[in-house]
Amino acid sequence: MEQLRLAVIAGDGIGPEVTLEARKAMRAALDGVELVETEYSLGAAHYLDTGEILSDETLASLRQHDAILLGAVGGDPADARLAGGIIERGLLLRLRFAFDHHVNLRPTKLHPKVTSPLREPGAIDFVVVREGTEGPYVGNGGSLRTGTEHEIANETSVNTAFGVERVVRFAFELAEQRSKRLTLVHKKNVLVHAGGLWQRIVAEVGQQHPDVAVDYLHVDAATIFLVEQPSRFDVIVTDNLFGDILTDLAGAVGGGIGLAASGNLNPSGEFPSMYEPVHGSAPDIAGRGIADPTAAIISAALLLEHSGHPDAGQRIRDAVDGDVDARDGSRRTTSQVGDAIVDRITA
Amino acid sequence: MEQLRLAVIAGDGIGPEVTLEARKAMRAALDGVELVETEYSLGAAHYLDTGEILSDETLASLRQHDAILLGAVGGDPADARLAGGIIERGLLLRLRFAFDHHVNLRPTKLHPKVTSPLREPGAIDFVVVREGTEGPYVGNGGSLRTGTEHEIANETSVNTAFGVERVVRFAFELAEQRSKRLTLVHKKNVLVHAGGLWQRIVAEVGQQHPDVAVDYLHVDAATIFLVEQPSRFDVIVTDNLFGDILTDLAGAVGGGIGLAASGNLNPSGEFPSMYEPVHGSAPDIAGRGIADPTAAIISAALLLEHSGHPDAGQRIRDAVDGDVDARDGSRRTTSQVGDAIVDRITA
Ligand SMILES: CC(C)[C@H](C(=O)O)[C@@H](O)C(=O)O
Ligand SMILES: CC(C)[C@H](C(=O)O)[C@@H](O)C(=O)O
Numbered sequence: 229m230e231q232l233r234l235a236v237i238a239g240d241g242i243g244p245e246v247t248l249e250a251r252k253a254m255r256a257a258l259d260g261v262e263l264v265e266t267e268y269s270l271g272a273a274h275y276l277d278t279g280e281i282l283s284d285e286t287l288a289s290l291r292q293h294d295a296i297l298l299g300a301v302g303g304d305p306a307d308a309r310l311a312g313g314i315i316e317r318g319l320l321l322r323l324r325f326a327f328d329h330h331v332n333l334r335p336t337k338l339h340p341k342v343t344s345p346l347r348e349p350g351a352i353d354f355v356v357v358r359e360g361t362e363g364p365y366v367g368n369g370g371s372l373r374t375g376t377e378h379e380i381a382n383e384t385s386v387n388t389a390f391g392v393e394r395v396v397r398f399a400f401e402l403a404e405q406r407s408k409r410l411t412l413v414h415k416k417n418v419l420v421h422a423g424g425l426w427q428r429i430v431a432e433v434g435q436q437h438p439d440v441a442v443d444y445l446h447v448d449a450a451t452i453f454l455v456e457q458p459s460r461f462d463v464i465v466t467d468n469l470f471g472d473i474l475t476d477l478a479g480a481v482g483g484g485i486g487l488a489a490s491g492n493l494n495p496s497g498e499f500p501s502m503y504e505p506v507h508g509s510a511p512d513i514a515g516r517g518i519a520d521p522t523a524a525i526i527s528a529a530l531l532l533e534h535s536g537h538p539d540a541g542q543r544i545r546d547a548v549d550g551d552v553d554a555r556d557g558s559r560r561t562t563s564q565v566g567d568a569i570v571d572r573i574t575a
Numbered sequence: 576m577e578q579l580r581l582a583v584i585a586g587d588g589i590g591p592e593v594t595l596e597a598r599k600a601m602r603a604a605l606d607g608v609e610l611v612e613t614e615y616s617l618g619a620a621h622y623l624d625t626g627e628i629l630s631d632e633t634l635a636s637l638r639q640h641d642a643i644l645l646g647a648v649g650g651d652p653a654d655a656r657l658a659g660g661i662i663e664r665g666l667l668l669r670l671r672f673a674f675d676h677h678v679n680l681r682p683t684k685l686h687p688k689v690t691s692p693l694r695e696p697g698a699i700d701f702v703v704v705r706e707g708t709e710g711p712y713v714g715n716g717g718s719l720r721t722g723t724e725h726e727i728a729n730e731t732s733v734n735t736a737f738g739v740e741r742v743v744r745f746a747f748e749l750a751e752q753r754s755k756r757l758t759l760v761h762k763k764n765v766l767v768h769a770g771g772l773w774q775r776i777v778a779e780v781g782q783q784h785p786d787v788a789v790d791y792l793h794v795d796a797a798t799i800f801l802v803e804q805p806s807r808f809d810v811i812v813t814d815n816l817f818g819d820i821l822t823d824l825a826g827a828v829g830g831g832i833g834l835a836a837s838g839n840l841n842p843s844g845e846f847p848s849m850y851e852p853v854h855g856s857a858p859d860i861a862g863r864g865i866a867d868p869t870a871a872i873i874s875a876a877l878l879l880e881h882s883g884h885p886d887a888g889q890r891i892r893d894a895v896d897g898d899v900d901a902r903d904g905s906r907r908t909t910s911q912v913g914d915a916i917v918d919r920i921t922a
Contacts, residue, residue, distance in 0.1 A: 305791070313770075317765065345802045346693065347690070347693060364730075369766065369767065369768040369769065371768045376736065379772055381769045381772040382768065384730070387728045388727045388728075389723065389724050389727070390724070390725075393724075417660035417664070418663060418819075419711060421730060422728045424728065425726055447819075447820055448820050451820055452824065454824075455693075455824065456827055469762070472794075473795050473798055476796060477795075480802045485799060
């Protein structure tokens with residue numbers, strides 16, 4: 229039987245709770261495919277227990293999989309032992325960089341039955357294509373005279389034609405399959421070198437996609453449109469940091485971060501892609517079985533779609549849509565939501 | 576008679592239209608103070624006409640004033656002659672840096688009669704204290720092999736203890752006068768050096784303000800709160816780029832960028848502070864007399880308040896509040912709005 233080798237990094241906080249439901253959904257949705265699941269104990273809790281963040285051996289082992297499902301990593305933000313982004317940089321970003329996840333795909337779709345915080349949301353259905361391996365995330369920073377009144381701390385955003393072009397190409401191809409509108413978001417009037425590069429590459433790649441209408445927004449203006457007229461967007465392509473900011477905002481206007489899924493893609497397939505909800509580990513509600521697993525379950529659908537199992541992915545999506553349609557505001561536990569979705573998948 | 580020496584940079588697009596109304600309001604509101612206004616022809620149009628962006632002589636002349644009122648600068652974004660942020664960097668940011676406008680003050684208050692795009696906005700009344708002279712705005716960027724497939728473009732964010740501390744002190748003092756809540760916004764889990772510096776300085780200055788409750792949000796999470804629960808904010812302190820993004824979003828949730836005013840402050844008074852609406856030059860509606868001058872008029876109130884004329888500032892604010900209260904959705908020209916506000920000031 230065909231196999232899908234899945235690495236699961238359940239992680240911290242609500243991560244284990246929500247990935248459990250996502251895995252149930254995948255097992256129910258896959259037909260004639262054996263899901264081989266390997267659990268990796270990684271995250272803030274694992275680090276505090278063992279001192280290990282992510283060893284080269286673990287990285288090599290993760291690489292042997294077809295895809296990675298990640299719950300959430302990160303501990304109590306007030307815990308001084310986790311300061312300096314040690315888990316975020318050492319684990320999450322290390323995975324994204326090591327596995328060359330240069331396309332961070334983050335769709336937002338307002339379900340008809342979901343309430344947006346916007347008064348007049350209109351039809352919200354767009355995808356943010358966030359660059360995942362460059363920009364201000366590269367870790368090229370440092371400080372001098374640290375901790376003194378003369379400290380200077382720098383952070384360098386690194387942007388290459390190679391890195392920008394591949395994600396821009398992906399975005400144009402996606403726009404071709406959708407409604408053929410692409411918005412570049414940057415801050416080219418201030419970050420003139422990086423912004424100039426992004427603008428040039430979008431113009432160049434755009435010549436090969438004459439049917440895609442391209443526009444440009446400064447990142448500050450983009451946030452205004454996201455709350456005043458989100459229906460104007462179809463595909464947004466942007467850098468790592470702007471994409472981080474815009475997708476949290478997009479998740480919120482799309483009905484809440486509890487529904488926001490994402491894929492960290494390595495489109496060439498050289499390394500396994502990694503799928504995760506946009507939300508974090510939410511330590512405040514962890515362990516109580518009340519976290520909403522929907523974003524993790526939609527992330528599992530994304531995973532299947534990008535791993536050669538589009539029908540199984542669609543089954544999960546249909547079940548999620550049906551479940552969301554039926555939601556009446558009554559509280560359900562994490563596993564009740566997962567079970568209800570599994571019931572719809574197998575119905 | 577006491578004088579207030581005002582430099583006016585009306586600028587481009589709707590800038591001249593809205594500053595005209597702001598100046599009318601100032602003249603009407605000042606009592607026993609002579610407003611000496613000097614107009615400076617600067618901006619994209621002036622640059623295209625003359626080749627001059629901002630000469631050292633003009634800068635020295637501007638410096639002789641008590642305050643600067645700026646409309647908006649920037650031309651057609653599609654005009655290749657204005658590419659590379661030449662006006663933004665060469666004029667607007669040059670002024671902010673040369674006059675050491677390290678506090679960029681951006682209040683958001685949802686007026687009871689104004690419709691927010693949010694379904695349940697709650698009471699929105701907060702101030703963003705945006706650092707104005709450091710961060711990713713410093714212009715420490717460059718590119719190699721520009722225009723080729725091997726281009727690499729870098730942008731460096733520079734943050735100093737000196738620069739962070741002075742704006743953080745200002746924010747704490749403001750929080751003391753307001754409801755004693757301060758939120759630091761950064762991305763310290765990724766930009767660990769800059770974020771670490773900001774966090775340390777906030778903790779240190781906070782020790783001298785034990786009655787101010789301090790919390791921290793990552794910039795991405797802050798955008799979620801701005802649409803889901805904006806009433807949680809009182810004073811936000813953040814870096815130059817995050818402040819740029821958050822204040823456009825804040826303006827939108829606060830009822831639209833047409834009401835958002837700002838002050839670029841040099842609190843020591845060594846250089847003149849500069850006041851401007853948060854909106855841009857809006858070339859699409861320029862010259863038609865339909866731009867909303869309210870943000871420029873509120874900026875004039877901010878100017879008076881910070882230039883030793885708080886009563887005159889309050890008169891403008893009361894008149895604006897009265898005018899906004901009376902708005903019924905019917906269209907008015909720019910000068911009709913200005914005249915109505917002036918009538919209230921002088922009533
Ligand atoms: C946890 C953090 C490093 C991460 C990011 O900034 O990319 C998160 O916010 C996200 O969007 O996936
Ligand atoms: C025009 C631009 C340089 C400016 C900025 O980014 O600061 C504007 O967006 C603002 O917020 O005042």
